[in-house]
Amino acid sequence: MASVLIFFSFYLMLFSTSFTTINGVFSDQSPMEISIKRMEKLTHLHFYFHDILDGTNPSAIRIVGPPKKSVSGFGSTFMIDDPLTEGPEASSKLVGRAQGMYALASQHDLGLLMVINYAFLEGMYNGSALSILGRNPALDTVREMPIVGGSGVFRYARGYALAKTVWFSPKSGNAVVEYNVSVLHF
Ligand SMILES: *[C@@H]1O[C@H](CO)[C@@H](O)[C@H](O)[C@H]1NC(C)=O
Ligand SMILES: *[C@@H]1O[C@H](CO)[C@@H](O)[C@H](O)[C@H]1NC(C)=O
Numbered sequence: 498m499a500s501v502l503i504f505f506s507f508y509l510m511l512f513s514t515s516f517t518t519i520n521g522v523f524s525d526q527s528p529m530e531i532s533i534k535r536m537e538k539l540t541h542l543h544f545y546f547h548d549i550l551d552g553t554n555p556s557a558i559r560i561v562g563p564p565k566k567s568v569s570g571f572g573s574t575f576m577i578d579d580p581l582t583e584g585p586e587a588s589s590k591l592v593g594r595a596q597g598m599y600a601l602a603s604q605h606d607l608g609l610l611m612v613i614n615y616a617f618l619e620g621m622y623n624g625s626a627l628s629i630l631g632r633n634p635a636l637d638t639v640r641e642m643p644i645v646g647g648s649g650v651f652r653y654a655r656g657y658a659l660a661k662t663v664w665f666s667p668k669s670g671n672a673v674v675e676y677n678v679s680v681l682h683f
Contacts, residue, residue: 574600593617609633625649656680
């Protein structure tokens with residue numbers, strides 16, 4: 498009887514030890530079969546991006562000037578909080594905001610480095626965001642940029658954005674850009 502009790506308390510000790518270990522577990526892998534059970538979705542989004550550099554309330558501000566000796570502004574960096582709207586007019590319905598940075602990363606042409614989160618406000622996408630990290634050859638008619646991730650309904654997101662300037666003022670630098678986004682997510 499005593500030996501059974503001793504065995505039992507040993508068993509409890511072992512069990513509780515392994516339990517603590519599981520609680521503090523650092524990594525865990527599931528077979529792919531389990532993780533692909535949830536169907537991936539393909540979502541298309543269409544919106545307009547308003548980059549406003551002038552006026553009393555600009556949505557894009559230069560935070561790093563072009564360094565001396567810079568070739569055509571190379572190195573200039575802008576922080577943005579640009580409205581995303583349903584239609585091309587500034588008064589059109591707000592569906593999100595593009596928050597992040599772009600920088601002139603090319604010495605040979607207008608090649609922007611885009612590091613921007615697209616935070617959405619509309620319907621089921623409210624509170625969800627997509628992250629773009631890529632190259633934007635801004636003078637090309639249509640530019641493709643990779644979507645490298647997302648949050649909320651866009652967890653595990655990957656895809657691409659196509660962007661086309663629909664209006665540009667050379668005087669102020671203000672621009673309206675049309676976006677078509679295709680994104681896979683769970
Ligand atoms: C989006 O969510 C925020 C915070 O939950 C809420 O205040 C806001 O009204 C929502 N907007 C829309 C358009 O549903
Ligand atoms: C976005 O898709 C619409 C509809 O297919 C098309 O008319 C428009 O030219 C596309 N724009 C871009 C930037 O891909």
